[in-house]
Amino acid sequence: MPYYQTWEEFARAAEKLYLTDPMKVRVVLKYRHCDGNLCVKVTDNAACLQYKTDQAQDVKKIEKLHGKLMRLMVSKETHSGSMEMD
Amino acid sequence: MVLLENDSFLTELTQLFQKCRTSGSVVITLKKYDGRTKPAPRKGHTESFEPADNKCLIRASDGKKKISTVVSTKEVIKFQMAYSNLLRAHMDGLKKKDKKSKSKKTKATQ
Numbered sequence: 001m002p003y004y005q006t007w008e009e010f011a012r013a014a015e016k017l018y019l020t021d022p023m024k025v026r027v028v029l030k031y032r033h034c035d036g037n038l039c040v041k042v043t044d045n046a047a048c049l050q051y052k053t054d055q056a057q058d059v060k061k062i063e064k065l066h067g068k069l070m071r072l073m074v075s076k077e078t079h080s081g082s083m084e085m086d
Numbered sequence: 087m088v089l090l091e092n093d094s095f096l097t098e099l100t101q102l103f104q105k106c107r108t109s110g111s112v113v114i115t116l117k118k119y120d121g122r123t124k125p126a127p128r129k130g131h132t133e134s135f136e137p138a139d140n141k142c143l144i145r146a147s148d149g150k151k152k153i154s155t156v157v158s159t160k161e162v163i164k165f166q167m168a169y170s171n172l173l174r175a176h177m178d179g180l181k182k183k184d185k186k187s188k189s190k191k192t193k194a195t196q
Contacts, residue, residue: 026117033179056180073118073142
C-alpha cells in the first residue's frame with residue numbers, strides 16, 4: 001500500500017479513483033494528536049492510496065479535499081446512469 | 087453505532103477530538119450513501135428500492151465510541167463549513183514549518 005510523497009499526486013489520484021466508482025470509494029482520515037500526525041486513505045477495496053503528514057500546512061489541504069469529495073458525493077451525477085430526462 | 091443529526095454529530099465529534107488529545111486517534115470515514123436501510127437482497131428477490139443519489143455518510147470513532155451522520159445536498163453547505171472549521175481547529179498538534187526554527191531544542195548558538 002503506497003504512501004504518496006506529494007500531496008498533489010495524492011489529491012489527483014484520489015479524485016480520479018473516486019470518479020471511476022463513487023459508490024465504492026471511501027475516504028478515511030486518522031488523526032493522532034499525541035503523535036502529532038495525520039493519515040489519509042482513499043480506497044475502493046481494490047486500490048488504496050495513502051498520504052501521511054505531520055505538517056500543519058497539510059491540514060488545510062486535507063480538509064479541502066474532504067470537503068470537495070463530500071460535495072461530489074451529495075451532488076446528483078449528471079453522467080453515469082442518471083434517471084432524469086434532460 | 088449511533089446515528090445522529092448533523093449538529094449533534096458535530097458536537098460529539100468535537101468531544102471526541104478533545105478526549106483524544108492526550109492519547110488515541112480519531113478516525114473519520116466519508117462515503118457516498120444511497121439511502122438504503124435494508125441489507126442487499128439475496129438472489130430471487132427484486133430490489134424494490136430507489137437508490138438516492140444525493141447523500142453521504144460520515145462516521146467518526148475514537149476506537150471505543152462510534153458516531154455517524156448522513157449529509158444530503160441541502161445540508162452539505164452548512165455542514166461542510168462547520169466541519170472544516172472543526173477539523174482546522176482541532177488538528178493543531180502538527181508541526182508548523184518555519185524557516186527560522188524557533189524551537190528551544192535547536193539552539194544554533196556556538
